[in-house]
Amino acid sequence: MTSGLLAVALPPLPQVRPGDDLAAMAIEAWRSLADEDPSLAPAAGDVLVVTQKVVSKAEGRVVDLRTVQPRPAAVDFAARFERDARQVEVVLRESVDILRMERGVIISRTAHGFVCANAGVDASNVGEPDTVTLLPEDPDASARGIRDRLVAAFGVPIGVIVSDSFGRPWRWGITDVALGVAGFAPLDDLRGHPDADGRVMHATVVAVADEIASAAELASGKVTGRPLTLVRGATLPDGDGTVARDVVMPRDADLFT
């Protein structure tokens, strides 16, 4: 066997509903994967990547649009761009700062500090009509809750990422990033380590958790109903950390925008 990075989708989950025990479903799915292929039984250093959608659903972070009364600005924007005014209203409620609101697209900052389209509010793959999901209130806590259960069930140190697909400036296309992590630090700070020439690298802080989320997306895809992915072989930075504290950049530190 060659060492390297491996990403494997776990078996599909049944439709997740508010109040479902997602950790138990993940444990069962992983056991079922390991029954098929014992080499994929949980091992130290494994990371389970869980998509935001199922986390939000299990946590009840869903909104029935039939209960939503849109403000005039939402009605106006929705009418101009053929969007659902109630969904626009939910996006505005989830936004603490609107960066852009044009051409039918809302780019905003959420209370977590994430900058993304529609404040992470999503109508696809929800499984119910007239229903949208919100981002988890505290995705790091969501990851930690799942991780604690996995570690208790399997007896090995495992990392957990809650992932979502974000667009970005300057480049077309979305990539998956980590909204929350547990069991390892999301950044690998190589500053001060010598590079291959023995030079000290000054600005190399690798967003390992985001790269793991992207690798997981490649293995599980968008349309297959596989919200859980095992990623094995990444070098996980020591220590605990959170996306909220370690990855989200304070506005005044941001030189890109």
Place this chain on the structure above:
Amino acid sequence: MTSGLLAVALPPLPQVRPGDDLAAMAIEAWRSLADEDPSLAPAAGDVLVVTQKVVSKAEGRVVDLRTVQPRPAAVDFAARFERDARQVEVVLRESVDILRMERGVIISRTAHGFVCANAGVDASNVGEPDTVTLLPEDPDASARGIRDRLVAAFGVPIGVIVSDSFGRPWRWGITDVALGVAGFAPLDDLRGHPDADGRVMHATVVAVADEIASAAELASGKVTGRPLTLVRGATLPDGDGTVARDVVMPRDADLFT
């Protein structure tokens, strides 16, 4: 064997110098990997991810800083932030548009349309003192040149990515992205495909090439001198494409900034 995504670093290359035949070195490295593990012999759908640094070096995209006369603005900026004025000068030459120039950091747009720190000019891992690398002039062409040689040598359709590590707004840490691709389309356009509920997804264009570059980074790391990584198991979007045409966003389309 479980199907999934696999990323494996190829054996280290010797120091790459201007004029070196990088494709020949990659072919030899891959053959050596396959000698160790025949399951990793080149196969249809494999992607070879090659870091920008070795591509730039082989293409002679290196600058001897001893030949560089910095302009006054470069001298001033370098003095204030303890940087090398000659390197700052090269960064300014490689920039078509300066977004920020403060706190010792230059964020700019290159002629390719990439927005990144220091216009991609890099002094780490170059292997020579007083030398920096520039980004390849046409990274898609670089990828295509390597791909043509790999396909001729191995007789199977292989994709190639030229990758680099970029920072991004709003989040700490760098992730690897594709500067150039050959042999597949860098974006997977799922718009119009039904999701798991049968709904049509409206805004899902996955930046597959960028995610593959990130997965490769996890396997090969920053300090190990392994600039070549095999990524197997990604679903490659049909068709040819380039990063320049398909991924780089025209400024007026960008709602994030």
